[in-house]
Amino acid sequence: MNNKDVLNVTSEIGRLKTVLLHRPGEEVENLTPDLMERLLFDDIPYLKIARQEHDAFAKILKDNGVEVLYLEELAAEAIEDKEVRERFIEQFLDEGKVMGKGLRKALKEYFTTMGNKELIDKMMAGVRKTELKEDKEESLSDMMSSDYPFVLDPMPNLYFTRDPFATIGTGITLNHMRTETRNRETIFAKYIFENHPRFKDAEVPMWFNRDEDTSLEGGDELILTDKVLAVGISQRTDAASLEKLARNIFNDGQTFETILAFDIPKSRAFMHLDTVFTMIDHDKFTIHPGIEGPLTVFSIRKGENGELNISKEEDVLENILAKYLELDKVTLIRCAGGDTIDSAREQWNDGSNTLAIAPGEVIVYSRNHVTNKLLEEAGIKLHIMPSSELSRGRGGPRCMSMPLLREKA
Template structure:
């Protein structure tokens, strides 16, 4: 069951992924392609992640793991057969004959070993493929992997996002992450948690337009904000808007934040932490255009330019006179603001109104939150942050109470 009608309702259940051996497949010469800044030390990254989940459990949140739900789905024979072919095809194996060998290899594994192989990839020198005589296996000797690993999976916010009683299965923009939503597709249909009531998908990952969960902010049960960013395209926003309007939503606000590296996702710029309170990054000042999408006749969409003042747009969407804005890194120091933004100072997870979880390194932002009366639980993210994500990125709410 999915029940997410806000960013701030008391969090009851969350989907996460504890970093595993896929982190050890990070290849230093491919870090940019793999979307990491550096190679995390796995035991330390796992300890940091465990500290994060302990905070959530102590707050009464049920933590469920992607790996467990995916394994449950792979215990369903028809799901496993469909998944292995779809996943191998999406992995861009160099030839059809070699793809068939990859599928046969997956089919020979236990569920536990299959799950490990999906996350960790298949090396080109894997002994199981030593006898390969296909051109796809013999050529391109410089390749390290036959099937790429998925080291970014611990950022569960990006590969899908839950809105209302449904899910948006992402179309990931970057090649190394493009297969992650396939796992979520099978989780939302075949895992124990969803098998009796599969989740409706509000998008279609086969559409040509990119969309990622980090760009979606569920403002209320009537309004959603979506970033047009480095990772999310206008065409996807329009598609999702139509799906949301069919569910009774009244407005989608498209925040055009540009396609620079600092504008990877909207949640790196803006996070809702209270009924009328947001953390924001001062770098977006003067750089954001907002467009309001509303339902039109014949399943159409009306799109208008909203106010130049994006804070006024948020106030309108929330039906409040004004919103309270807490600047990430404070005001007046561009270097400090950029430093704390880069270290995910505005990327916190709200577990109930006025109570959040985040990294301990954004000290200026943490002090401002404390002065604003926000309760903050912190954990160290020295290793986890090497993948360019914070507490919100590493969590996908499944159930929130109403507010």
């Protein structure tokens, strides 16, 4: 199978054809106040309502002709082969730092009782100490003496499928995440692309791999056109990763000619580029007003002998975007119009994080009503989804989706 048939994304706004989601699971209910900082959450979503909201999100996509795939289902199908499943379990335990022989044996026996889908769901949810049989206590005495409640941590960030890997052109970046908490998430994509029938024979090129020693996350990777990428140098993505990505993409002969590197503030409020900046039409963007002043942009092009030509852009953001998108002008729609109070509130709830399903047609959170009104006034067609619980994870519709196929914009 040609890789263009399974992966092909050359814009942020081309009509969306296939997307990858993860329906929130029991991992959300394994959050506790004491664990929130470690697991990168600021609050605990109510799972029942979060699932209803996520199902409403998926329905909007399906009702608009988008094929919706689920991470947990693809991962289960990728380990149908017995040897692949065994290898997957061993690697998962290694990356979960389960090194004690007794604990490892107990977990493998526990996993043996499960079918593939149940196994994947449990790995995502995490394993509490209380789930293992009491008759294992002797061999697990070291574990039982600890107050920490899990033998394998939950992965509550998984419903943000944008970050562990990202589709660019006909390939992917299989990302090395900034935090240990999230880095294990990328193992599911690894096994899907290596073993799932839909992908394994497509020879999908990798622009970046999870075993790199610098970090790159999908929320910092935006595809402006088939010639221009935008990548955030952020709290979660290193400049060195961007250079590796650039060399691999330029050397492959993809259509991309320029990468714009956005140096954004290194703080949780500006976690990824797409939390402060998304494309909604050929000439329109949502933006958090807080990045307009301190923003520095570098342009990266392919040089000779594998080198990169890097130059600093000395202009305002609107002019830089217009220049590289070959437009007379672009419109920046500020979150909540830039109002001090409304903008801060709606940015906290990802008012600038939209998912385009076609040019000028986007999915947004209902709670960002000030920004949504401004988008409608700018001629943008909105699909409004409920968002009281999903938003507690600090990510919006773009964060919760990984496009696999888009039509050319």
